[in-house]
Amino acid sequence: MDRNTWDKKTPPGFTELRKEAMTVELCVYSLQNSRMKEINQVRAVAEAAGKIWCQGGVNVQVVHWEALPPLSIAGPLNLNSTDLARQIPCGSLSDAARSQLSTIGKPNAPAGDPTRLVAVYCIPGNGFQDAPSASGCHQFQFQGNTSPDHMILLTDSADGRVLAHELGHALFVRLTGPNSWMNEDPDPGRNVSDRLHNANPPNLMYSSVSEKPSISPEQVMVAQKSRLVTRQSLFYGFRENKRYKLGVDIKTLHVDEVSDEITSDNALESSWMFAVGTSIIKNRKPYENSRLTPGDYDLSGSFDNPLLEVESDTDKLTLDVTGTDRDFFPFNDELPHIHKEWSKGEDLWGSTSSDPGAPTGQHQEGPVKNDEIKYSVTYAIRVDDAPLEEIFRHIC
Structure with a gap:
């Protein structure tokens, strides 16, 4: 039985x-x-x-x-x-x-x-x-x-x-x-x-x-x-026969340090790509900044992804942040990469947990650093739609 x-x-x-x-x-x-x-x-x-x-x-x-x-x-x-x-x-x-x-x-x-x-x-x-x-x-x-x-x-x-x-x-x-x-x-x-x-x-x-x-x-x-x-x-x-739908909002780009090429001022001419996704849906959003200096850059509302469907409980939610420093000589520099994977776990892909002191679902990745920049990213995860589910026994 x-x-x-x-x-x-x-x-x-x-x-x-x-x-x-x-x-x-x-x-x-x-x-x-x-x-x-x-x-x-x-x-x-x-x-x-x-x-x-x-x-x-x-x-x-x-x-x-x-x-x-x-x-x-x-x-x-x-x-x-x-x-x-x-x-x-x-x-x-x-x-x-x-x-x-x-x-x-x-x-x-x-x-x-x-x-x-x-x-x-x-x-x-x-x-x-x-x-x-x-x-x-x-x-x-x-x-x-x-x-x-x-x-x-x-x-x-x-x-x-x-x-x-x-x-x-x-x-x-x-x-x-x-x-x-x-x-x-x-x-x-x-x-x-x-x-x-x-x-x-x-x-x-x-x-x-x-x-x-x-x-x-x-x-x-x-x-x-x-x-x-x-x-x-x-x-x-x-569980109801429908998929979870997740939303991810990239909130803030925190820049701690920058160092541009020798012949330039201390501001980065940068191109960024913020990518979130599951095995079903991938969403990518570009961001350009011609004078990136230390400080916080508010990105709220610009990178909202409300329909990230999840294939199954084993599917992962991924966050990738990549960037390029546009130089005149000798070539462009790649900025350090942020990569994060969220499993369903007990906190539903990070939507019901948070960093200490932060609102539910809000997290920060980084800082990461190379010769050009030290930065981190704050973002929030939410469940936009969830299948009805009932768990009525614990399995050892």
Whole structure:
């Protein structure tokens, strides 16, 4: 899948925005009597867990959610109990109870390899039989070298930190030899008496998750190699099918120093070319000055370029300033070249940022210098027209 179950659909006339990234996918089911029975509750928990696992470059994605009806699956557990968690000893769950939970399966899950989807069951109750203060439990089943099938149980008191912790247990499951699987914490700081957990309180895999848990490089390396993690082209927003249009106004030519040929006075007879453009449109404007001396030359309004269309997000906005000192002997001199490239970035080709203390979108390039001149240029960038865009998820 390429999106969360709650992500918006792309409206007509818009293009999906995507980014390739590592992803672990969940199918979440709320059992009868669970307090987590609204999609927004599930979303809040999943997104909080996702922020934690972004430290390791792994996106957490919920590809399916539903509230299950009353269940009549035979076994030692009463799956319709109002306090199901208290029936479950997570650390010593019997094969019969594990099989009963596994029989719930992943109803209505997206097509594909079901063992690559982690089933998350939201169950009623606030603590397990063998751990009254615990609010999450991870279990996995396998037969021989076949791929493990994972499930996570979240009680009514679970939050995103608990889900992130239990996902850690799932992501650390690895084959160590023929018919041999384990999910010990791969971090060197694991607890020697409880090797599934970490001995460092700030670590995500400590038995009680801290407010801002961390993930170690060793844990990241194992998690990213998990068969639960796949590289996908993830949908994170959409944009209207039209181009950005930029405007560039050359405002001021600042001249600090000039030095003309020996036989002349100290003023340059200069010809200039100011060029701005993208891959689609190039605009060039000439400027002549027969007596250029130190000072500021106001060019506002003379070099306005209101329709610089941008081909794509990777297109660049370029500024080039070139000039020539017209001499009588022996030949004309080239003045130093100013070249600047702007990428889209977060500031839209420089239109939403500025030099310190300057109006938004205003920048100065230079000074540049050679034997004839030392100068700089002030210019302003703006967005004249922009496609409507909505970004509704962060991709790690």
